[in-house]
Amino acid sequence: MPCRARNEAPSCMTDILESIRRLFVPIHKEGYPFIAIAAVVALVLGQFWSPLGWIGAIITIWVCYFFRDPPRVTPVRDGLVVSPADGRVSLITTAVPPAELELPAEPMTRVSVFMNVFDCHVNRSPVSGRILQVLYTPGLFLNADLDKASEDNERNALVIETGDTRIGVVQIAGLVARRILCWSKPGDMLGVGERFGLIRFGSRLDIYLPLSAQVLVGLGQTSIAGETVLADLRANEPARPFRNS
Template identity: 70%
Template sequence: MSIVDSVTKAMVPIHREGWPFIAIALVATLVVGYFISPLFWIGLFFTGWVCYFFRDPSRVTPVGDGLVVSPADGVVSQVGMARPPLELELGTEPLMRVSIFMNVFNCHVNRAPIGGRIVRVAYRAGKFLNAELDKASDDNERNGLVIEAGDTRIGVVQIAGLVARRIVCFVREGESLSAGERFGLIRFGSRLDVYFPVGTQPKVALGQTMIAGETLLADLAQPQGTAQTLTRVS
């Protein structure tokens, strides 16, 4: 393998949503750096960080009936029972919820936790509180999806955070997704909530690091039990 092939293979793809931001950062760096040369290097570092933020690496999704994978990179901040947003139409009774917090250094491309048909897409305007707070699920701007696979329905909610100001969703109602397939992105720090069917026993722990499309959240094909409500302690 040549050096060029090795470098090309090592490069992480950048999501198309990032190119306008990269272009803006690069042009600003060149303009400001022309007049104030020390700022050129600061701008160049910032441009590199923007490239890093919008990276879109390949993922290997586990295959199996009933497997639910993480929709986001980040850290599990909450595990427990919570009422799903009303706009998802998943009922008013509490369901098992796993919350994954993404900081500004995580990959922000979101992936489908299961394969199935999208039966609901619902956006709701809101605030921009710290996404780690429990009330962010109710108060913050969000976009929710319900994915149906046979008799199973999984709710996935993209939640804007303190820095995030833009939720991007690539899919529409009626479309089908494969497990691990990209469905959206949130810019600059945020959170994803996953709502499971009644009785689901998650296979994750508070503080556990998640890899979108790869880390297993639950196995719905196995016997389920009663889970304890847990919240991340700072």
């Protein structure tokens, strides 16, 4: 909206600067090689035919967008479990956690967040706590939105101890994703919302919680890593219903 009066100018300029800040968010360092490759390819293609160069430029911008790493404002109350990934809540169910987590072979609440290629792919810790295990498992590259991807796909699993509770966080590769990154290791202390990994080009995260945890999101809801509260480990209220609108 244009500034119509002199006294509106400061507010208008603030809005413009905020819009620019949101557009040009920080880029994670893991994306720099891919951005450089895309930029070089765009320049080479442009030498042969300018429309190809423009297409390459658009792809380069998209790669920059994919590897964005915006700051987040994380709720910090004890017991809250925040989303470890941007994306859609694709599954809320009860399941036995993968054997490699070495959690009790008993049903736990599993919340799955599916990330498409337009979501931010930096992963953040859902709780504050100490990492007990980090376990990589090779596997297939099925559609990460499928339920069986939890068992069949390439994945990297973390067990995080928060207070007297242990939860599982599993990074799962998808059809396009070909590398799971996790720079945290056993013994590390993570703060809630702290970055611990990244998955390249489409994937999913599963969070395994005690059955006593109250899930606070609905199926199909969009979540934001480090901000959206998925569940409450200390809730004593009845479960909240959700509806689509």
